[in-house]
Amino acid sequence: MDMFLDVLVAVLLITGCLMSLIAGIGLLTFPDMLTRMHAATKPQVLGFLLIFTAVAIHLRSWSVVPLLFLAWGMQLLTAPVSAHMIGRAGYRTKHAVKGSLYDDELRQVVDTVTKKQAVETPEVPAEQSKDSTS
Amino acid sequence: MMNIVMWVCGVMLGLATVACLIRVAKGPSILDRVLALDVMLIIISVALCLEMVYNRHSDYLLFVVVACTLGFIGSVTVSRYVSDQRNA
Known part of the structure:
Protein backbone atom coordinates (compact mmCIF):
# COMPACT_ATOMS: atom_id res chain seq x y z
CA MET A 1 0.00 0.00 0.00
CA ASP A 103 -15.17 34.28 -35.80
CA ASP A 104 -15.27 37.67 -34.07
CA GLU A 105 -18.62 38.29 -32.38
CA LEU A 106 -17.31 40.99 -30.07
CA ARG A 107 -16.46 43.26 -33.03
CA GLN A 108 -20.15 44.03 -33.74
CA VAL A 109 -20.76 45.07 -30.13
CA VAL A 110 -17.65 47.25 -30.00
CA ASP A 111 -18.58 48.87 -33.33
CA THR A 112 -22.12 49.60 -32.11
CA VAL A 113 -20.86 51.17 -28.90
CA THR A 114 -18.32 53.30 -30.76
CA LYS A 115 -20.98 54.50 -33.18
CA LYS A 116 -23.35 55.34 -30.33
CA GLN A 117 -20.59 57.28 -28.60
CA ALA A 118 -19.87 59.20 -31.79
CA VAL A 119 -23.57 60.14 -32.23
CA GLU A 120 -24.31 61.08 -28.61
CA THR A 121 -21.34 63.32 -27.95
CA PRO A 122 -22.65 64.78 -24.62
CA GLU A 123 -23.05 61.24 -23.33
CA VAL A 124 -19.40 60.32 -23.89
CA PRO A 125 -18.09 60.93 -20.33
CA ALA A 126 -20.96 58.92 -18.80
CA GLU A 127 -20.41 56.10 -21.30
CA GLN A 128 -16.71 56.05 -20.59
CA SER A 129 -17.13 55.92 -16.83
CA LYS A 130 -19.65 53.10 -17.18
CA ASP A 131 -17.24 51.32 -19.50
CA SER A 132 -14.32 51.61 -17.11
CA THR A 133 -16.26 50.24 -14.13
CA SER A 134 -17.70 47.25 -15.97
CA MET B 1 13.06 6.83 -6.14
CA MET B 2 12.10 10.20 -4.71
CA ASN B 3 15.45 11.65 -5.75
CA ILE B 4 14.94 10.70 -9.40
CA VAL B 5 11.40 12.10 -9.37
CA MET B 6 12.67 15.36 -7.87
CA TRP B 7 15.39 15.65 -10.53
CA VAL B 8 12.93 15.04 -13.35
CA CYS B 9 10.44 17.56 -11.95
CA GLY B 10 13.17 20.11 -11.27
CA VAL B 11 14.54 19.88 -14.79
CA MET B 12 11.04 20.29 -16.25
CA LEU B 13 10.33 23.31 -14.05
CA GLY B 14 13.70 24.82 -14.95
CA LEU B 15 13.04 24.47 -18.67
CA ALA B 16 9.58 26.00 -18.21
CA THR B 17 11.11 28.92 -16.30
CA VAL B 18 13.66 29.53 -19.06
CA ALA B 19 10.84 29.52 -21.64
CA CYS B 20 8.87 32.03 -19.57
CA LEU B 21 11.93 34.27 -19.18
CA ILE B 22 12.56 34.21 -22.94
CA ARG B 23 8.93 35.21 -23.50
CA VAL B 24 9.26 38.00 -20.91
CA ALA B 25 12.36 39.33 -22.67
CA LYS B 26 10.93 38.94 -26.18
CA GLY B 27 7.19 39.49 -25.66
CA PRO B 28 5.81 41.97 -28.18
CA SER B 29 3.28 43.48 -25.78
CA ILE B 30 3.05 44.06 -22.04
CA LEU B 31 0.19 41.55 -21.81
CA ASP B 32 2.45 38.74 -23.06
CA ARG B 33 4.93 39.62 -20.34
CA VAL B 34 2.22 39.63 -17.66
CA LEU B 35 1.05 36.22 -18.88
CA ALA B 36 4.57 34.81 -18.78
CA LEU B 37 5.21 36.20 -15.29
CA ASP B 38 1.89 34.72 -14.12
CA VAL B 39 3.05 31.30 -15.33
CA MET B 40 6.37 31.87 -13.56
CA LEU B 41 4.56 32.52 -10.27
CA ILE B 42 2.69 29.25 -10.75
CA ILE B 43 6.02 27.50 -11.34
CA ILE B 44 7.31 28.98 -8.07
CA SER B 45 4.23 27.63 -6.24
CA VAL B 46 4.76 24.20 -7.79
CA ALA B 47 8.42 24.32 -6.68
CA LEU B 48 7.30 25.12 -3.11
CA CYS B 49 4.98 22.10 -3.22
CA LEU B 50 7.86 19.94 -4.50
CA GLU B 51 10.02 21.07 -1.60
CA MET B 52 7.20 20.23 0.83
CA VAL B 53 6.95 16.75 -0.63
CA TYR B 54 10.72 16.22 -0.54
CA ASN B 55 11.19 17.28 3.08
CA ARG B 56 7.80 16.05 4.34
CA HIS B 57 6.51 19.22 5.96
CA SER B 58 3.63 21.61 5.36
CA ASP B 59 5.18 24.96 6.29
CA TYR B 60 4.87 26.55 2.85
CA LEU B 61 1.14 25.97 2.29
CA LEU B 62 0.28 29.56 3.15
CA PHE B 63 2.95 30.84 0.77
CA VAL B 64 1.26 28.88 -2.01
CA VAL B 65 -2.09 30.54 -1.21
CA VAL B 66 -0.41 33.96 -1.11
CA ALA B 67 1.29 33.32 -4.44
CA CYS B 68 -2.08 32.48 -6.05
CA THR B 69 -3.58 35.73 -4.76
CA LEU B 70 -0.56 37.79 -5.84
CA GLY B 71 -0.72 36.42 -9.38
CA PHE B 72 -4.40 37.30 -9.66
CA ILE B 73 -3.96 40.84 -8.30
CA GLY B 74 -0.91 41.48 -10.49
CA SER B 75 -2.41 40.42 -13.79
CA VAL B 76 -5.73 42.20 -13.15
CA THR B 77 -3.98 45.42 -12.14
CA VAL B 78 -1.71 45.52 -15.18
CA SER B 79 -4.54 44.75 -17.59
CA ARG B 80 -6.63 47.53 -16.00
CA TYR B 81 -3.82 50.00 -16.62
CA VAL B 82 -3.40 48.80 -20.21
CA SER B 83 -7.08 49.30 -21.06
CA ASP B 84 -7.26 52.68 -19.28
CA GLN B 85 -4.36 53.92 -21.36
CA ARG B 86 -6.45 53.55 -24.50
CA ASN B 87 -9.46 55.39 -23.03
CA ALA B 88 -7.39 58.41 -22.02
Whole structure:
Protein backbone atom coordinates (compact mmCIF):
# COMPACT_ATOMS: atom_id res chain seq x y z
CA MET A 1 0.00 0.00 0.00
CA ASP A 2 2.79 2.39 0.93
CA MET A 3 4.69 1.55 -2.21
CA PHE A 4 1.55 2.10 -4.29
CA LEU A 5 0.95 5.52 -2.72
CA ASP A 6 4.58 6.52 -3.34
CA VAL A 7 4.33 5.57 -7.00
CA LEU A 8 1.05 7.47 -7.23
CA VAL A 9 2.70 10.57 -5.71
CA ALA A 10 5.59 10.30 -8.20
CA VAL A 11 3.23 10.02 -11.17
CA LEU A 12 1.11 12.94 -9.97
CA LEU A 13 4.18 15.14 -9.37
CA ILE A 14 5.69 14.39 -12.78
CA THR A 15 2.38 14.99 -14.57
CA GLY A 16 1.86 18.24 -12.68
CA CYS A 17 5.34 19.50 -13.55
CA LEU A 18 4.75 18.41 -17.16
CA MET A 19 1.81 20.84 -17.23
CA SER A 20 4.19 23.69 -16.33
CA LEU A 21 6.61 22.58 -19.04
CA ILE A 22 3.76 22.47 -21.56
CA ALA A 23 2.76 26.01 -20.56
CA GLY A 24 6.36 27.19 -21.03
CA ILE A 25 6.67 25.56 -24.46
CA GLY A 26 3.28 26.96 -25.46
CA LEU A 27 4.28 30.46 -24.35
CA LEU A 28 7.38 30.20 -26.53
CA THR A 29 5.93 28.71 -29.69
CA PHE A 30 2.36 29.97 -30.05
CA PRO A 31 2.02 32.86 -32.48
CA ASP A 32 -0.18 35.46 -30.76
CA MET A 33 -1.47 36.53 -27.37
CA LEU A 34 -4.83 34.73 -27.35
CA THR A 35 -3.29 31.34 -28.14
CA ARG A 36 -0.60 31.95 -25.52
CA MET A 37 -3.37 32.61 -22.98
CA HIS A 38 -4.76 29.17 -23.81
CA ALA A 39 -1.39 27.57 -23.08
CA ALA A 40 -0.78 29.57 -19.91
CA THR A 41 -3.91 28.33 -18.14
CA LYS A 42 -2.89 24.66 -18.32
CA PRO A 43 -0.87 24.54 -15.05
CA GLN A 44 -3.25 26.87 -13.25
CA VAL A 45 -6.08 24.39 -12.74
CA LEU A 46 -5.10 20.83 -13.74
CA GLY A 47 -1.43 21.19 -12.79
CA PHE A 48 -2.26 22.57 -9.36
CA LEU A 49 -4.89 19.88 -8.79
CA LEU A 50 -2.34 17.12 -9.52
CA ILE A 51 0.40 18.73 -7.41
CA PHE A 52 -1.88 19.42 -4.45
CA THR A 53 -3.23 15.86 -4.54
CA ALA A 54 0.37 14.63 -4.51
CA VAL A 55 1.20 16.82 -1.49
CA ALA A 56 -1.87 15.64 0.45
CA ILE A 57 -1.18 11.96 -0.31
CA HIS A 58 2.51 12.22 0.49
CA LEU A 59 1.95 13.96 3.85
CA ARG A 60 -0.72 11.30 4.67
CA SER A 61 -2.76 13.81 6.64
CA TRP A 62 -6.23 15.29 6.30
CA SER A 63 -5.27 18.50 8.11
CA VAL A 64 -3.58 20.02 5.03
CA VAL A 65 -6.56 19.32 2.77
CA PRO A 66 -8.63 22.43 3.67
CA LEU A 67 -5.72 24.78 3.00
CA LEU A 68 -4.83 23.03 -0.26
CA PHE A 69 -8.49 23.16 -1.25
CA LEU A 70 -8.53 26.88 -0.44
CA ALA A 71 -5.50 27.47 -2.67
CA TRP A 72 -6.97 25.42 -5.50
CA GLY A 73 -10.43 27.00 -5.18
CA MET A 74 -8.89 30.47 -5.20
CA GLN A 75 -7.00 29.57 -8.37
CA LEU A 76 -10.19 28.16 -9.89
CA LEU A 77 -12.10 31.37 -9.08
CA THR A 78 -9.44 33.87 -10.11
CA ALA A 79 -8.08 32.24 -13.29
CA PRO A 80 -11.17 33.02 -15.43
CA VAL A 81 -11.35 36.58 -14.09
CA SER A 82 -7.73 37.42 -14.86
CA ALA A 83 -7.93 35.67 -18.24
CA HIS A 84 -11.03 37.72 -19.06
CA MET A 85 -9.32 40.97 -18.03
CA ILE A 86 -6.18 40.21 -20.04
CA GLY A 87 -8.19 39.17 -23.10
CA ARG A 88 -10.37 42.25 -22.84
CA ALA A 89 -7.40 44.57 -22.51
CA GLY A 90 -5.67 42.81 -25.41
CA TYR A 91 -8.72 43.12 -27.64
CA ARG A 92 -9.25 46.80 -26.89
CA THR A 93 -5.61 47.76 -27.34
CA LYS A 94 -5.07 45.85 -30.62
CA HIS A 95 -2.45 43.64 -28.99
CA ALA A 96 -4.45 40.59 -30.09
CA VAL A 97 -3.95 39.71 -33.76
CA LYS A 98 -7.49 39.70 -35.08
CA GLY A 99 -6.59 38.30 -38.51
CA SER A 100 -6.10 34.85 -36.96
CA LEU A 101 -9.65 34.67 -35.53
CA TYR A 102 -12.20 32.45 -37.27
CA ASP A 103 -15.17 34.28 -35.80
CA ASP A 104 -15.27 37.67 -34.07
CA GLU A 105 -18.62 38.29 -32.38
CA LEU A 106 -17.31 40.99 -30.07
CA ARG A 107 -16.46 43.26 -33.03
CA GLN A 108 -20.15 44.03 -33.74
CA VAL A 109 -20.76 45.07 -30.13
CA VAL A 110 -17.65 47.25 -30.00
CA ASP A 111 -18.58 48.87 -33.33
CA THR A 112 -22.12 49.60 -32.11
CA VAL A 113 -20.86 51.17 -28.90
CA THR A 114 -18.32 53.30 -30.76
CA LYS A 115 -20.98 54.50 -33.18
CA LYS A 116 -23.35 55.34 -30.33
CA GLN A 117 -20.59 57.28 -28.60
CA ALA A 118 -19.87 59.20 -31.79
CA VAL A 119 -23.57 60.14 -32.23
CA GLU A 120 -24.31 61.08 -28.61
CA THR A 121 -21.34 63.32 -27.95
CA PRO A 122 -22.65 64.78 -24.62
CA GLU A 123 -23.05 61.24 -23.33
CA VAL A 124 -19.40 60.32 -23.89
CA PRO A 125 -18.09 60.93 -20.33
CA ALA A 126 -20.96 58.92 -18.80
CA GLU A 127 -20.41 56.10 -21.30
CA GLN A 128 -16.71 56.05 -20.59
CA SER A 129 -17.13 55.92 -16.83
CA LYS A 130 -19.65 53.10 -17.18
CA ASP A 131 -17.24 51.32 -19.50
CA SER A 132 -14.32 51.61 -17.11
CA THR A 133 -16.26 50.24 -14.13
CA SER A 134 -17.70 47.25 -15.97
CA MET B 1 13.06 6.83 -6.14
CA MET B 2 12.10 10.20 -4.71
CA ASN B 3 15.45 11.65 -5.75
CA ILE B 4 14.94 10.70 -9.40
CA VAL B 5 11.40 12.10 -9.37
CA MET B 6 12.67 15.36 -7.87
CA TRP B 7 15.39 15.65 -10.53
CA VAL B 8 12.93 15.04 -13.35
CA CYS B 9 10.44 17.56 -11.95
CA GLY B 10 13.17 20.11 -11.27
CA VAL B 11 14.54 19.88 -14.79
CA MET B 12 11.04 20.29 -16.25
CA LEU B 13 10.33 23.31 -14.05
CA GLY B 14 13.70 24.82 -14.95
CA LEU B 15 13.04 24.47 -18.67
CA ALA B 16 9.58 26.00 -18.21
CA THR B 17 11.11 28.92 -16.30
CA VAL B 18 13.66 29.53 -19.06
CA ALA B 19 10.84 29.52 -21.64
CA CYS B 20 8.87 32.03 -19.57
CA LEU B 21 11.93 34.27 -19.18
CA ILE B 22 12.56 34.21 -22.94
CA ARG B 23 8.93 35.21 -23.50
CA VAL B 24 9.26 38.00 -20.91
CA ALA B 25 12.36 39.33 -22.67
CA LYS B 26 10.93 38.94 -26.18
CA GLY B 27 7.19 39.49 -25.66
CA PRO B 28 5.81 41.97 -28.18
CA SER B 29 3.28 43.48 -25.78
CA ILE B 30 3.05 44.06 -22.04
CA LEU B 31 0.19 41.55 -21.81
CA ASP B 32 2.45 38.74 -23.06
CA ARG B 33 4.93 39.62 -20.34
CA VAL B 34 2.22 39.63 -17.66
CA LEU B 35 1.05 36.22 -18.88
CA ALA B 36 4.57 34.81 -18.78
CA LEU B 37 5.21 36.20 -15.29
CA ASP B 38 1.89 34.72 -14.12
CA VAL B 39 3.05 31.30 -15.33
CA MET B 40 6.37 31.87 -13.56
CA LEU B 41 4.56 32.52 -10.27
CA ILE B 42 2.69 29.25 -10.75
CA ILE B 43 6.02 27.50 -11.34
CA ILE B 44 7.31 28.98 -8.07
CA SER B 45 4.23 27.63 -6.24
CA VAL B 46 4.76 24.20 -7.79
CA ALA B 47 8.42 24.32 -6.68
CA LEU B 48 7.30 25.12 -3.11
CA CYS B 49 4.98 22.10 -3.22
CA LEU B 50 7.86 19.94 -4.50
CA GLU B 51 10.02 21.07 -1.60
CA MET B 52 7.20 20.23 0.83
CA VAL B 53 6.95 16.75 -0.63
CA TYR B 54 10.72 16.22 -0.54
CA ASN B 55 11.19 17.28 3.08
CA ARG B 56 7.80 16.05 4.34
CA HIS B 57 6.51 19.22 5.96
CA SER B 58 3.63 21.61 5.36
CA ASP B 59 5.18 24.96 6.29
CA TYR B 60 4.87 26.55 2.85
CA LEU B 61 1.14 25.97 2.29
CA LEU B 62 0.28 29.56 3.15
CA PHE B 63 2.95 30.84 0.77
CA VAL B 64 1.26 28.88 -2.01
CA VAL B 65 -2.09 30.54 -1.21
CA VAL B 66 -0.41 33.96 -1.11
CA ALA B 67 1.29 33.32 -4.44
CA CYS B 68 -2.08 32.48 -6.05
CA THR B 69 -3.58 35.73 -4.76
CA LEU B 70 -0.56 37.79 -5.84
CA GLY B 71 -0.72 36.42 -9.38
CA PHE B 72 -4.40 37.30 -9.66
CA ILE B 73 -3.96 40.84 -8.30
CA GLY B 74 -0.91 41.48 -10.49
CA SER B 75 -2.41 40.42 -13.79
CA VAL B 76 -5.73 42.20 -13.15
CA THR B 77 -3.98 45.42 -12.14
CA VAL B 78 -1.71 45.52 -15.18
CA SER B 79 -4.54 44.75 -17.59
CA ARG B 80 -6.63 47.53 -16.00
CA TYR B 81 -3.82 50.00 -16.62
CA VAL B 82 -3.40 48.80 -20.21
CA SER B 83 -7.08 49.30 -21.06
CA ASP B 84 -7.26 52.68 -19.28
CA GLN B 85 -4.36 53.92 -21.36
CA ARG B 86 -6.45 53.55 -24.50
CA ASN B 87 -9.46 55.39 -23.03
CA ALA B 88 -7.39 58.41 -22.02
